[in-house]
Amino acid sequence: MENPFVLVGKIKPAYFCDRKEESERMVRQVTNGANVVLISPRRLGKTGLIDFCFEKPQIKQHYQTIFIDILRTSSLNEFTYLLGRSVFDTLGRRSQKMMKRIVATMRSLSGSFGYDPINGMPTFDIRLGDITNPEYTLEEIFTCIEQADKRCIIAVDEFQQICNYPEKNIEALLRTHIQRSTNANFIFSGSERHLMGNMFLDSARPFYNSADVMMLSPIPEEKYLAFVKQHFDESGRQVDDEAVLNAYQAIEGNTYYLQKIFHDIYACLDTGATLQTSHVDEALQRLIGENHQKYSEILSRLSLSQKELLYAIAEEGHARSITSANFIHRHHLKSASSIQAATKKLLEYHILSIEAGTYYIEDQLMQRWLVQ
Numbered sequence: 001m002e003n004p005f006v007l008v009g010k011i012k013p014a015y016f017c018d019r020k021e022e023s024e025r026m027v028r029q030v031t032n033g034a035n036v037v038l039i040s041p042r043r044l045g046k047t048g049l050i051d052f053c054f055e056k057p058q059i060k061q062h063y064q065t066i067f068i069d070i071l072r073t074s075s076l077n078e079f080t081y082l083l084g085r086s087v088f089d090t091l092g093r094r095s096q097k098m099m100k101r102i103v104a105t106m107r108s109l110s111g112s113f114g115y116d117p118i119n120g121m122p123t124f125d126i127r128l129g130d131i132t133n134p135e136y137t138l139e140e141i142f143t144c145i146e147q148a149d150k151r152c153i154i155a156v157d158e159f160q161q162i163c164n165y166p167e168k169n170i171e172a173l174l175r176t177h178i179q180r181s182t183n184a185n186f187i188f189s190g191s192e193r194h195l196m197g198n199m200f201l202d203s204a205r206p207f208y209n210s211a212d213v214m215m216l217s218p219i220p221e222e223k224y225l226a227f228v229k230q231h232f233d234e235s236g237r238q239v240d241d242e243a244v245l246n247a248y249q250a251i252e253g254n255t256y257y258l259q260k261i262f263h264d265i266y267a268c269l270d271t272g273a274t275l276q277t278s279h280v281d282e283a284l285q286r287l288i289g290e291n292h293q294k295y296s297e298i299l300s301r302l303s304l305s306q307k308e309l310l311y312a313i314a315e316e317g318h319a320r321s322i323t324s325a326n327f328i329h330r331h332h333l334k335s336a337s338s339i340q341a342a343t344k345k346l347l348e349y350h351i352l353s354i355e356a357g358t359y360y361i362e363d364q365l366m367q368r369w370l371v372q
Contacts, residue, residue: 003263003266004231004266005231005259005263005266006259006263007256007259007260007263010055011051013055015231016048016052017219017223018219018220018223018224018227019049019052019219022049022214022216023052023056026053027056027058027059029212030053030153030187031063033185034185034211035187035210035212036185036186036188036211036212037187037189037190037196037200037212037213037214038050038188038189038214038216039189039191039193039196039197039213039215040191040193040215040216041193041254041353042350042362042363043254043255044216044217044218044254044255045255045256046157046189046191046216047069047157047189048255049216050067050155050157050187050189051067054067054153063150063153064090064094064148064150064151064153065152065153065155066087066090066091066152066153067086067157068082068083068086068156069158070157070161070162071157071158073165074165075166076134076135076167076170076173077131077134078128079162080134080137080138080141081126081128083138083141084109084124084131084137084141085126087102087141087144087145088102089124091148091152092122094149095149096121098147098148100122101144101147102144103122105144105147106137106141106144108131108132108133108136108137108140109126109137112127113125113126135173138173138177142180142181145181145184146182146183146184147183148183148184151184151185152184152185153185153186153187154184154185154186154187155186155187155188155189156187156188156189157189157190158189158191159188159190159196160190160191160192160195160199162174174206175206175207178210186211188200188207192353193353193355194354194355200213201213218252218254218255219253219255221245221248221249221253224244224248224253225241225248228275229241231266232269232275235266236271236272237271237272237273237275238273239275240274240275240276240277242277243275243276243277243279243280244275246277247261247262247280247283247284250284250368251284251364254365257364257365260287261283261284261287262283264283264286264287265279288365288369288372291365291366291369292369295366295369295370298351298366302346303345305333305334305338305339305341305342306342306345306346308332308333309322309339309342310351310352310361311370312331312333313352313359313360314366314367314370314371315371318358318359318360319358319359319360320357320359322339322359323339323340350362351363351366
């Protein structure tokens, strides 16, 4: 049988766990003219949820969908390049007429398009360096979106990355284009809650009150338990409920790691056998072992004070008042000032996260690795 605990690619509806309320809300909002902000920690299923919604008939049959991940971008040039390429690939492929219209509209890049020698159609052979005036090119891209023969839904993953761009007023620039757009709605997803929250909930910021804000939490443990039991039962295997709950609690409901654990167990467990706590423990240790080299490499790049703080927070799981005398003495740290400096860097490296004054290691598996 096909392994129902999917790790890569699009997930079939039969293998998609819960998210019923979230998917209904997202589809309802974007198909009724609203923009959506989706905020959650990494590897909790943001991208999977967006893909799942894009496959819904209400969207798939009536809209053009575009998805870009801007986590690794560092400038407006790169953002513009990614968006332009996605618009060309998605909208231009629909017809020769639309492709020629895009090329004609994107005049700032007209000399950089390539041409297929067989059919003579334009190809997106543009390089990042070809974008010399990103603000002008961005305006052309939004004009292409306005000309699309179907309304567009555009998802921008890790949207908080624009806060790190060196150019000024990026938020205001993008907000202006999005506000003027009459042929597209947007989904802004991000994993840094404080940055995304500030962007969309601070009345002084351009994106304030411009979208419906959705906070994505872990799938409830009873829902995930039912999901595991259903698929193991269908394959002739039994499930010890406590084993599933132990896995859930060990990595705090992280969807990706849960899928990894049960994908592994499903592949190894014989028909007629029972999934037990020992199977979960073994799968979790294999997963930690697979990531040992990666985590060791991350740790080798940190200063001593950053490592000491990381171990202290890993030991506590979720830590508050980390510059207090009590915390410093309990973990034998140096000083409040060294903790502040280390915290700033660990947040920048996306190793630490903070929510409501509580610090925690963003990667739950790394936290388990550190305390072993």
